[in-house]
Amino acid sequence: MDLGYDGTDFSGWARQPDRRSVEETVDNALQLALRLAAAPGLTVAGRTDAGVHARGQVVHVDVPRQPWQEMQARLVTRLNSLLPNDIRVTSVVAAAPDFDARFAATSRRYAYRISDEQAGVDPLRRRDVLWSPRALDATAMGEAAALLVGEHDFASFCRRRDGASTIRRLIEFTWAREPEGLVVARVVADAFCHNMVRSLVGASIAVGEGRRPVEWPAEVLGEASRSSSVMVVAGQGLTLEEVTYPPDNQLAARVSQARSYRGTRQL
């Protein structure tokens, strides 16, 4: 399943008692749509935090063959009629046997959007854009970001979890000022450890405001343990835009590689 959501009014992807989560909302809609005895349980590509949005989130789910075959053609329409309008399912297809939304993914792409307009954020974009009260130098931010690209131990930008590697391959990290004035990051990696995008953005903002030199985020990276000098910015500006997968005949190899490399407890 491909889906998008406005994360503003959710406590994040993950199901939590007495909180509105994307996972529970979608899982329940799927149970209703397929008339299952219980919610089927979802595996997601990117477990987004509270307030984080998605346009290209990917989920896999195992369901009984019969309701799937009966409902398949109408399932997108049926799910969207059951879901609140801050979640939309954009497509549902039968996955290859080895497909795994989380471990088969070869890359995740996020965007982080900031407005440094003195007056504040355009009200029509206030849900997915962070406001910076200080003017940002997008060129300096882009130079700082370029120094981080490559395979590194991102421990200084991650919340540590026992038994899990913090080595990641940062495939792309750019900052640009768009024609409408927003300062936007494009961040692509094979996977992200917890808080990684928001820490990378926090370090970039320190450079963009002129509080730190262009080389500083790369120096923090060299420290190889979590740095208290790096601010983790709000989830509000963050959107998961796209997840990519290998061809079907390479899915099994990719899953096995990602599981052994990152550890099963890692996102």
Place this chain on the structure above:
Amino acid sequence: MDLGYDGTDFSGWARQPDRRSVEETVDNALQLALRLAAAPGLTVAGRTDAGVHARGQVVHVDVPRQPWQEMQARLVTRLNSLLPNDIRVTSVVAAAPDFDARFAATSRRYAYRISDEQAGVDPLRRRDVLWSPRALDATAMGEAAALLVGEHDFASFCRRRDGASTIRRLIEFTWAREPEGLVVARVVADAFCHNMVRSLVGASIAVGEGRRPVEWPAEVLGEASRSSSVMVVAGQGLTLEEVTYPPDNQLAARVSQARSYRGTRQL
């Protein structure tokens, strides 16, 4: 004053008893910011209907000289700290003596945004984009729109008001499919009569869905009285993007011309 707002949670620009209006919210904030005994009263360029948004709304207001001089430098920041985050004031300047936000305007530019994705509207754009469950032919819509440009009596696209002319100069009316997939109208006129943009959009959608031929909106225009066959679409997809004014030395002439031409009871 230049301002923008997300019209979703307002009953429109105009003050109404027991309803949340943009006018009352801004007027009250101005009273507080300048510590006036009463709300000063606003004159607006475009009296937007319920659910309609603005990025380039313009307002003028007469205020006592002393609080203005004391507060001027901090007024944008002060107003935005008092306003809810679905309204932002982007600038406040002293206007020329003959300035009139409504009658001095030489053009208003609106955008109307539609998604015809089968799955529905991207949740992050659901507040300012209308969903069309049917696929739209943006090229046909553009051809139909081009036939309406020019000075005409738009009575067949207007809600009639006694004593007011419905002759308007439609300066630009285009439809285009944007790279991200939205079908977007750009509509510029010297002024709009009530419901005019939303009726023009409704007629365009009938063409875009293939229910009417490209020539049909121009035929309706020729009828010169309100047509019941034209649907007035929801305000949700409509945003006032920009209002233009002549140089200061032509303001008085423009105001006098617009007042006599359109009648003072017309928007």
